[in-house]
Amino acid sequence: MSPLEQVLSAAKKISDEGRTPSLALVKTKLGTSIPMPILIQGLQQFKSMSADDIKQLSADCSVQAVEDAPKQSLMAQQAYAITRLEQELSELRTEFGLLKQQLIKLEKQCNNSEG
Numbered sequence: 229m230s231p232l233e234q235v236l237s238a239a240k241k242i243s244d245e246g247r248t249p250s251l252a253l254v255k256t257k258l259g260t261s262i263p264m265p266i267l268i269q270g271l272q273q274f275k276s277m278s279a280d281d282i283k284q285l286s287a288d289c290s291v292q293a294v295e296d297a298p299k300q301s302l303m304a305q306q307a308y309a310i311t312r313l314e315q316e317l318s319e320l321r322t323e324f325g326l327l328k329q330q331l332i333k334l335e336k337q338c339n340n341s342e343g
Contacts, residue, residue, distance in 0.1 A: 231262045235270025236285055243282070249274060261307035 229237070238257040239249035247253065254271055255262075277285070 231266045232270050232273070234258060235262060235267055236274050239271060239274040240282060240285055243274075259304075259307070260311055261303065 235254055235258065238254045242249040242253050242257065249271060251267060251271055255267055258267070274282075
């Protein structure tokens with residue numbers, strides 16, 4: 229199932245729950261694995277669909293979801309791993325910045341005490 233189809237499917241599920249699909253609800257349902265432009269495009273497409281199109285979407289997505297279940301699991305694992313690596317990278321950059329500031333401060337102290 230393509231990312232756009234995932235967005236449409238999530239919007240359909242939200243609609244079936246009696247709620248109006250919104251960007252926040254769709255994003256919450258799908259997690260961080262879908263880029264924002266695709267989320268927006270999918271939500272706009274869903275809102276412009278007729279009731280018959282939405283019913284057809286449900287049938288299409290059900291069949292496709294069964295076929296793509298192993299892929300989604302692998303993709304979900306990869307997305308989770310990427311998210312964790314991005315978080316670690318961010319933490320390391322922050323820590324590196326702090327260490328760099330401390331080094332500069334110590335060098336200044338050494339230069340001031342020598343001079």
